[in-house]
Amino acid sequence: MIFYILVAILLFGxxxxxxxxxxxxxxxxxxxxxxxxxxxxxxxxxSKQKGDTLYSLRAIPxxxxxxxxxxxxxxxxxxxxxxxxxxxxxxxxxxxxxMNFLAGLLLLLILFAPTKTFAVPxxxxxxxxxxxxxxxxxxxxxxxxxxxxxTVHIVNDAxxxxxxxxxxxxxxxxxxNGEILQRxxxxxxxxxxxxxxxxxxxYGLYFDTVQASPGIVLQQTWDTALYFxxxxxxxxxxxxxxxxxxxxxxxxxxxxxxxxxxxxNSPNILLGLKNVCYIIALVAVNLAIVxxxxxxxxxxxxxxxxxxxxxxxxxxRHNINPKYEAYIHAGGFALLIMLMVVVTFQDVIKILR
Numbered sequence: 001m002i003f004y005i006l007v008a009i010l011l012f013g014x015x016x017x018x019x020x021x022x023x024x025x026x027x028x029x030x031x032x033x034x035x036x037x038x039x040x041x042x043x044x045x046x047s048k049q050k051g052d053t054l055y056s057l058r059a060i061p062x063x064x065x066x067x068x069x070x071x072x073x074x075x076x077x078x079x080x081x082x083x084x085x086x087x088x089x090x091x092x093x094x095x096x097x098x099m100n101f102l103a104g105l106l107l108l109l110i111l112f113a114p115t116k117t118f119a120v121p122x123x124x125x126x127x128x129x130x131x132x133x134x135x136x137x138x139x140x141x142x143x144x145x146x147x148x149x150x151t152v153h154i155v156n157d158a159x160x161x162x163x164x165x166x167x168x169x170x171x172x173x174x175x176x177n178g179e180i181l182q183r184x185x186x187x188x189x190x191x192x193x194x195x196x197x198x199x200x201x202x203y204g205l206y207f208d209t210v211q212a213s214p215g216i217v218l219q220q221t222w223d224t225a226l227y228f229x230x231x232x233x234x235x236x237x238x239x240x241x242x243x244x245x246x247x248x249x250x251x252x253x254x255x256x257x258x259x260x261x262x263x264x265n266s267p268n269i270l271l272g273l274k275n276v277c278y279i280i281a282l283v284a285v286n287l288a289i290v291x292x293x294x295x296x297x298x299x300x301x302x303x304x305x306x307x308x309x310x311x312x313x314x315x316x317r318h319n320i321n322p323k324y325e326a327y328i329h330a331g332g333f334a335l336l337i338m339l340m341v342v343v344t345f346q347d348v349i350k351i352l353r
Contacts, residue, residue, distance in 0.1 A: 022099030104284035146173035296332025
């Protein structure tokens with residue numbers, strides 16, 4: 001357990017370095033001075049000045065920053081962030097999330113490269129006693145195209161949409177022999193089936209597999225990354241709709257604990273490391289998506305103010321005073337810290353239980 005937790009913390013640190021490295025590289029490339037590039041937060045462990053930039057390592061591995069000249073205030077300098085055109089600011093702000101998404105993609109590609117076969121959302125067979133096998137229902141060879149108006153790209157999509165489906169029926173769209181068929185209000189729900197001599201609650205479907213090829217590996221990598229992104233949006237929808245609450249959120253402590261359990265419950269170290277890396281790829285894509293939300297203090301919030309300032313200038317011929325934006329981001333940061341404290345407290349309580 002401790003081994004996998006240490007691996008998770010190390011990989012978290014790498015994700016942070018990749019994110020802040022994206023900001024750093026974009027800033028340097030576009031002529032913005034970086035005053036400090038830090039991995040970690042809190043007390044300083046090590047630092048080295050090189051050129052205009054202080055490179056530092058700090059004690060708390062769950063964070064980091066890229067401090068740019070003129071990031072939160074107007075600075076009359078040609079290498080100031082505040083003096084750069086909007087398109088350069090956008091690239092610098094978006095670079096961190098882009099690098100996180102790219103890191104998730106590359107990690108998935110590494111994990112999937114040696115895979116021999118991939119499951120596809122095509123029905124191979126049914127569990128014994130499945131009651132809806134017919135020409136008017138489902139048949140082996142049917143491809144799931146949509147579930148409740150959500151497009152199915154990979155088997156994980158189907159499993160996710162099954163899990164969040166409400167009621168005892170689903171609206172299915174299937175492809176059979178090249179023909180698209182509608183199955184509205186189809187009574188596909190959890191039932192008890194006997195699998196390998198054990199009674200399990202399942203949907204009664206076995207999915208087909210395809211042989212891996214370079215093209216299929218790339219497609220599976222891309223579709224899985226998009227599946228991670230869709231999962232984030234569905235999570236936010238469930239929060240807003242009241243189907244999920246703060247108790248369902250997990251912070252760094254909860255994620256590290258989950259990663260440790262995933263690794264520990266694996267039959268061997270190699271599979272444990274693969275499971276850990278899969279979760280880290282999920283976290284990388286989640287960070288990319290969440291960080292681009294228009295929330296103060298996040299990169300998405302800064303991009304939102306960048307666009308808002310452009311609109312304000314078109315109307316008034318004046319820019320928004322940067323100190324007001326700084327106040328809003330500071331308030332947003334304080335609220336995010338409070339949320340993190342609450343979620344972390346919940347994570348600790350769950351672990352102790």
